[in-house]
Amino acid sequence: MQRKVIQQLPPNLVNRIAAGEVIERPASVVKELLENAIDAGATHIIIEIQDGGKELIRISDNGCGIPPEELPLAFAQHATSKLACDEDLFRISTMGFRGEALASIGAVSHASITSRIEGNDEAWVVENRGGTITAPQATAGNVGTTVEVRNLFFNVPARRKFLKGSATEMGHISDMVLRTALPYPHISLELYSSGRSVLKLPAASFHERLLQAWPDEFRGQMLPLEVSDAEIQIHGIIGLPDLARPTAKYQYTYLNGRFIRDRFLQHAIREAYRGLTEPGRHPAAILLITMPPQDVDVNVHPTKIEVRFRDSGRLHGLVLAEIREKLLANDLAPPATFKTPRPAENAAADPFETTAREKLAEFFSQHFPGEESAGTPASPVQSAIGFFQAPHVIAFPEANKPTYPDPTTIGQNQGQGSYAGKAPAIQLHNCYLVVESGEGLEIIDQHALHERILFEELKARITRGPLESQRLLIPEPIKVSPKQIALLDQIQPVLQRLGIEVQQFGPDTIAVQAFPSFLHRIAPSNFVQELLEKGENEQLDLHDEELLHEVLDMMACKATVKAGDALTPGEIEALISRRDLVERSSNCPHGRPTTLKLSLRDLEKQFKRTGF
Template identity: 45%
Template sequence: MGIIRQLPPSVINQIAAGEVVERPASVVKELLENAIDAGATRIDVTVERGGKDLIRVADNGKGMSVDDLPLAFTPHATSKLVEAEDLFRIATLGFRGEALAAIAEVSRVRCQSRQTDSAIGHELAIDFGVASPIKEIGGPEGTVIEVRNLFENTPVRRTFLKSDSTEAAHVSDMFARIALAHPTVRLTFRSSGKLVHDLPAVTGVKERIAVFFGQELADSLLWIESQMDPVHLWGYVAHPSQSRSSAKGQFLFVGGRFVRDRSLGHALSEAYRGLLMVGRLPVAFLNLELPPDQVDVNVHPTKVEVRFRDGPRIYSQLLATVRKTFLASDLHSRLQAPPEQGTSATRPLDIPAPTLPVSPISAESTSKFRLEERTPDRQMVSSWFSSGGTPNFQSFPTPGYAGGPTQPEWARNLPQAVPTQNHTQFDEFAAEGVASGSVEAPAPETGSNQEPEAAPPIQARDILPEGLPTRALQVHDSYLIAETNEGMMVIDQHALHERILYEELRDRVRRGAVESQRLLVPEPVDLSAAEAAAVLEHRELLGSLGLEIEPFGGDTVAVTTTPTMLFQVAPDRLLRDLAEHLRSSPLPPTRDAILAELLHMIACKAAVKAGQKLSPEEVAALLERRHLVADSHHCPHGRPTALVFTKSELERQFGRLG
C-alpha cells in the first residue's frame, strides 16, 4: 500500500498560514492591501494586544457581493487573475488568493461587506476554518474584517509571538509602509484603545515621513526624480548627516508595494560612498513606476521580494540620479542650537542626539550647542573653551588678498585639481548617462503622488575665490575657523587635506600621471603568506598608485618604487598597511572600488594630522584649494570636513533676533 496521501484542506491552509501569516503584522498587511485593491479612500485599522486578540480593518471600498463573500475565503480564489499569463502583468497588490483562507484557518474571522449599488450587506463568520451561514445586515458601503484570537488553535505558533508591545510595534511599522506607499488614502490606526495615527489624504509623501520619522529628517530630505523609459524613479534621499546603522531606513516601493532589493540597496550605498562613516547606511524613500511586465512579484508568498527584467539599468539609473542630486545640493554639516528648555524635538530613526560636553567656564552657554554629526577621534569643539589653557589662535590673511601668503612648497608639489563632477568610481558611468540625456536632472514633482519642490541649481557651495574668508584661525593645531558670507565655518584640517589629496591623486591615477620615486636599493618586506598573495594579486593596481613591487622569494616582497607624495612614510610600513587592508577588509567586488579604498587609505596617511601646527602658507593653501575639489564637504571616509554656523543662528544665540 502506498504511503503518499493528499493532505486535507485544513492542513494545506495551515501550511500556507505559516508562509503568509507570520505574525499579526502580516495579517494587517494582507487586509490593508485588499482594501487598497478594492479602491478604498479611507481605511481604519484597530488592534488589541498587538493584534493577538483583535485586528479590525474597515474600508469604504467597492465591497463584495453575497456570491463573492464565501469565495474570498476559499484557497486560490481571486478576482485579480484569470490565466497564467496574468502572473507576468500584475497591477494589483494581492493576487495569490491564499491570504484570507490562511488567516481564517488560524483565527476567528468575521467579514461584513456591502456593495455600493446594494441596499443591504452580508456577514460571514468563520471559526478556525469552519464557516457559518451568511447573514443579511445593514451597514455602510465597503468591507469590515475582524480577526480575533490569532493562532489560538495552533498554540505552538502563538508561543512564538513576542510581547504585546513588540507585536504592536511591528503592526505600526507595517502600517507606516502602507501609509508611505499610498499617501492619497486616509488612514487611521488605533492600538489598545488609543488613537496612534490619523493621517489625512495628501498629495505627497513628505508630510507622512515627518509624522513617522520626525520633522528633522523630513527637513533634511532631497527630492530626486528621473525618467528612463519605461522606468520612472522619484522620491527622497536624506542628507548624509541623517543615517542609520541598518537598512531599515530605506523604503523602496514598486507599483505601490514595499519591496526589498539588494541590488538597489547597493546602488544607494554606492551613491553615498565617501559621504557616510563606516557602518552607517543611508535613509531613502523611493518609488519605482514601471510596466507590470517589467517586474516579477511572484517570487515569495509575502510579495516583498521582486525581480526586475532589466535590473542593471535600474541600478545605474538610481545611482546616477542620486549622485546628480548631490551635485546640486549643499551637503555641509551644520551646527545647530537645540530647542529651548521645555520643548522637545523628535529625532528620526535610531540617530542619537549628541550634545557637546559642558565646559567649566560657561556651562549655560556651551550646553546650548550640539553637533548634528559627531566626528570621532577628533578634539571636541567645546574644548576650545576649557580651563586647561588658552587656545593657540593663529590669524592668517587669506590667499588672493593684499598681503596674503604664497603657496607652500608641499602644496606646490601637488597637481592642480580640476573641478569635476565624478564623485566616485561609478560616477563616470552616471555622468555619461546624464550627458546623453538618459537621466534627467532633478525636477519639481508633478502628479498626484508628488509635491512641487524645485531642485537647486548646480553651483559651487564651497568657499569660492570671490567669496573667500578674510581671516582664518587655527585652534589647537587641529581646526581652522573661517568667516564666510553666510556666517562662520569650522574646518577639520586633516579631513579637508585628506579630501584634497584623494581627489587630486584619483585624478592623476585616471590620467596615469602619478609621480613616483624609484628606490636606489629595493627594500624587502616580510609578510604573511596571505598578505603576500594579496599584494601580488593586486600588483598592477598598486603600480597605478606609484607603488611598484616584485616577488623576492617565499613570503617576501620587494618594494622598488614608492609614491612621491608619501615620501615621509617608510616603504615597508606602507606596504604592510596596504597588505593588511587588502587581506582583512571586506573589499568591494570591482577593481575601481578596490582602487577607491586604497586611495582613501593613502590620502589619509599623507594628509596633515590633527595636532600638527601649520604655517600661514599651509593654512592659506588649504583654503585656496578647497573649492577646487569635489565633495569637499566630506572626507573620503564620510566625516565632515567643515561645520557651518550661519549668521542668523549666531545672532539668535546672542539675543539679537527674537
C-alpha cells in the same frame, strides 16, 4: 518500514500549512488586510487592534465591497478576483493575486468578513472558525468591507507562543501600516490600539506622506527625486548624507506600490552616497519605482517582499546615476541647528562651541581640588555630579572662566605620581599622547582614556544615589514610534537614576523634562533619541545594571575630549595622572585599548642596537 499511502491533504490542513508561509505574526495579517483594502479602492481605512493583535485585528474600509454570493469564496483557497486569465499572472498591477491570504488567515483564527456593495441596502457577513465557513447572513453595515480576526494562531500553539509582548507586536504593526501606506497619499488611515490612537495618516500630498516615515528634523534636509526613462519611473525623496544612520531604518523601496527589499537597489543607493557618508551607514531614501508589470516577477516570495527584475542592471544604473547626480548638484552641508540654551548655562555652553579646553576645565575641576579658591561659584560638573563634594568648593578664580594648571608646575602638585622626573608628555596629531615610562614609552588614545576615567567616576558616583539633574526651561519634544514608547516605559527606572526625566505627550510624542547637569553641553533630545533608537534596534541590554552601564558609557563618551581636540601640556598631564587612580584604565568602556606600550627593549630590537 511500513509504507503509507499517498493521499490528498484536506483543504483545512493545506490552508494551515500555507498560513505558515504568509502569516508569521499579527503584523502580517494587518499587511494582507490592508493590501486588500487598497486593492478595493478604499480612500479611508480604520485599523483597530487589541492586545498587539493577538486578541483582535479589525480593518474597516470604504472600498468596493464584496457581493453576498461571493463572500464564502473570499475565504476559499486559491480564489481571487484579481487574476482573470493565465496571462494576468505576468502583468500584475494589484497588491494581491494569489487568492490565498484570507483562506490562510481564516485557517488559523476566528475570522469574519462583513461587506456591503454600492446599491445594496444591507451588508452580509460570513464567519470562518479555523477553516469552517458559515453561510452569509444579512446584517447592518456601510458600503465597504470590515474584516475581523480574533484569537490568531489559536490552533497553532507553537506560533502563538513565539509571539512577543503586545507592545512589541504593536510596534511591528504600526511599522507595517506606515510602510504599506506610504505610496498611497490619497488614502487616509487611522490605527488604534485598545481604543488609543497610535498612528494617523491623513490624506496628504505625495511628499508630505513620504515624510511621515522620517523624524520631523529631516524635513529641511531632503531632496526630491523625479526620474524617468522610457520604461522606468522613480519618484521619491532622498536625505542629505548627514542623515545616514547605522541601520536602514529610514530607507524604503517600493516597486509598483509594493514595499520590497532588494539588494541591488540597496547597493545602488549605498554606492550613490559613497565618499559622502561614513562607510557602513545607510542613507535615508524613499524610492517609489514604477515599471511595466511584465518587466518584473513578483511571484517569487510568498509575502511578495522579494521580486525579480528582468533587467536589474539597468535599474541599478539608473538609481545610482540619478541619486549621485542629485547629490552632487546640491549643497550638501547640513543646515546649522541651534538648541535653546538651558538656564544657568553660560555662553560657552552652546554644544557647537564646546572646545576640548572647556571639557578639560570640567575635568580638572573634579580632579584638582587643590586648585580651588573659596567663595567663587562651583562648576556645573561639581555641583551636578559632586565628585568632590564639600568640604571642597571647586571654583574658577573669575566666574565662568576656567583656569588650567600652569604647565610649568607640572610634576609639582603631582610630585608623588609616577610621572615625576619624566620628560613631559606630548600630544601628536591632536589625538595621541606620548609618554615616557619606566620601561620605555607609552602611546595613549586621549579620547579612549578620558572616556574610561569618566565612566569609572560616574559608576562610582551612581552608587551614592541618582545623578543630579537640571530641569529644562522648555521641555524638548521628540517624535517616537510605539515601539520606542514601550521601550521608554521599560527603561524609566534606570533613566530616573541617571537624572533623565522623560514624559509622554500624546500618542507619538515624548518630551525630555530634566537632564543630568554635568551633560549640559549635550542636546537632551538628541541623547534620548539616540538611546531609544539603539533600544529599538535591539542594541541595548535591557537588564537594569547592564542598561545603567551602557547609558553611563554613552554619557562618558559624549562628555569626553575627542580625537582632534588640542590639549595644553597641563591638560595632558592631568589626564595622565588620573590614569593610575582608575581601574581598568588600559581599555576604554568599549574594550578598545587606551594605551600601547613600547619598551626600550622593543626599541632596541627595532633599531638593531642589540644584535637581535
